[in-house]
Amino acid sequence: MKLSIAVLAGDGIGPEVTNQAIKVLKAVALEFDHTFLFNEAAVGATAIDMFNNPLPDETLKLCKASDAILFGAIGDPKYDNDPSAKVRPEQGLLKLRKELGLYANIRPVKAYETLLSKSPLKKQIIQGTDISIYRELTGGIYFGEKKLSEDGNTASDLCEYSRFEIERIAHLAFKAAQTRKKKVTLVDKANVLETSRLWRKVVTEVAENYKDVGLDFLFVDNAAMQMILNPKQFDVILTENLFGDVISDEASVIGGSIGLLASASVGDKYAMFEPIHGSYPQATGKGIANPIAAILSAAMLLEHFKLYEEAELIKEGVEKSLKLHITTPDLNSKFDTITTTKVGDFIADFISNPKDSNLNFSNIHLGQSTII
Numbered sequence: 001m002k003l004s005i006a007v008l009a010g011d012g013i014g015p016e017v018t019n020q021a022i023k024v025l026k027a028v029a030l031e032f033d034h035t036f037l038f039n040e041a042a043v044g045a046t047a048i049d050m051f052n053n054p055l056p057d058e059t060l061k062l063c064k065a066s067d068a069i070l071f072g073a074i075g076d077p078k079y080d081n082d083p084s085a086k087v088r089p090e091q092g093l094l095k096l097r098k099e100l101g102l103y104a105n106i107r108p109v110k111a112y113e114t115l116l117s118k119s120p121l122k123k124q125i126i127q128g129t130d131i132s133i134y135r136e137l138t139g140g141i142y143f144g145e146k147k148l149s150e151d152g153n154t155a156s157d158l159c160e161y162s163r164f165e166i167e168r169i170a171h172l173a174f175k176a177a178q179t180r181k182k183k184v185t186l187v188d189k190a191n192v193l194e195t196s197r198l199w200r201k202v203v204t205e206v207a208e209n210y211k212d213v214g215l216d217f218l219f220v221d222n223a224a225m226q227m228i229l230n231p232k233q234f235d236v237i238l239t240e241n242l243f244g245d246v247i248s249d250e251a252s253v254i255g256g257s258i259g260l261l262a263s264a265s266v267g268d269k270y271a272m273f274e275p276i277h278g279s280y281p282q283a284t285g286k287g288i289a290n291p292i293a294a295i296l297s298a299a300m301l302l303e304h305f306k307l308y309e310e311a312e313l314i315k316e317g318v319e320k321s322l323k324l325h326i327t328t329p330d331l332n333s334k335f336d337t338i339t340t341t342k343v344g345d346f347i348a349d350f351i352s353n354p355k356d357s358n359l360n361f362s363n364i365h366l367g368q369s370t371i372i
């Protein structure tokens with residue numbers, strides 16, 4: 001298969017982790033005889049520095065001309081600490097989602113058997129957890145009208161949803177549930193919010209088309225509690241933009257590190273793949289950022305194009321790296337010398353030599369790997 005992939009590495013650790021995902025995709029291309037073409041473009045704080053625009057036209061044009069987008073991370077503390085900044089890196093990501101119509105953000109959450117002890121949650125609570133979060137991504141309070149009064153003392157953000165916006169992601173969530181444990185949980189705040197009541201009504205109607213899938217409802221405050229009390233009760237979680245943002249960061253605790261969670265943002269025409277973690281500026285350039293979320297996002301990219309065998313191999317490589325403790329310090333108390341690049345090297349090598357990467361492991365561990 002021939003795919004052109006736009007690479008928007010972005011800020012902070014974005015470039016380091018994205019490089020590992022590219023390395024792994026190149027190994028897949030070689031092994032399976034695909035052609036993946038990578039084209040880089042600027043986004044976020046990096047793009048503001050260069051073009052005073054977090055999403056330059058050139059970048060958007062490249063994304064629209066590509067088959068898929070690999071995204072790194074966005075954000076810079078110099079904007080976080082300046083509420084009056086008019087131009088912000090995050091605007092680049094939000095505009096990208098909106099312009100490309102990426103209305104469904106899919107975030108898988110899994111408790112890896114080898115990492116059960118890394119989570120602050122008890123092993124018996126998280127063991128066996130396997131959740132797919134369907135977060136609406138182009139509507140709600142993120143995109144509603146924003147106001148700040150003249151005197152700067154009153155502000156508002158409008159939360160608005162239409163039936164159409166709810167229906168299209170609901171269909172995706174139910175279809176996903178049909179291939180899983182056949183359960184959708186709608187997370188909302190229908191006891192307070194009008195938008196949530198519309199979600200309940202529309203999702204209940206959509207459910208009529210999927211008789212084999214069960215539907216239940218949880219208020220978001222309760223859902224936040226249930227997520228760490230009994231995460232195994234969930235299969236597919238369907239929710240609006242802001243609740244999905246919060247719930248998915250919380251859910252990452254189950255896996256043991258936010259550095260493990262990948263995501264796919266899809267629309268009717270375009271698809272983008274990105275780790276859910278942020279730009280982690282404190283770690284930039286230190287080689288300690290976990291590249292697994294970026295690598296698993298590359299696996300989701302392959303799945304999107306139905307390259308299931310290839311994606312499966314990447315996931316096996318990730319599992320093996322975890323099993324052998326070839327992991328960055330966020331997951332590794334044993335060896336603190338395993339860098340972002342080494343994890344990428346190991347997984348890329350696994351793709352090329354799935355049988356004998358145990359041998360290479362000792363070299364990598366000693367820092368003598370010749371794999372590039």
Ligand code: IPM
Pocket residue numbers: 074075090093094245276
């Ligand atoms: C995410 C991020 C973004 C969001 C930020 C960077 C705008 O937190 O993808 O979860 O809030 O959607």
Ligand code: MG
Pocket residue numbers: 245246249276
């Ligand atoms: Mg977030």
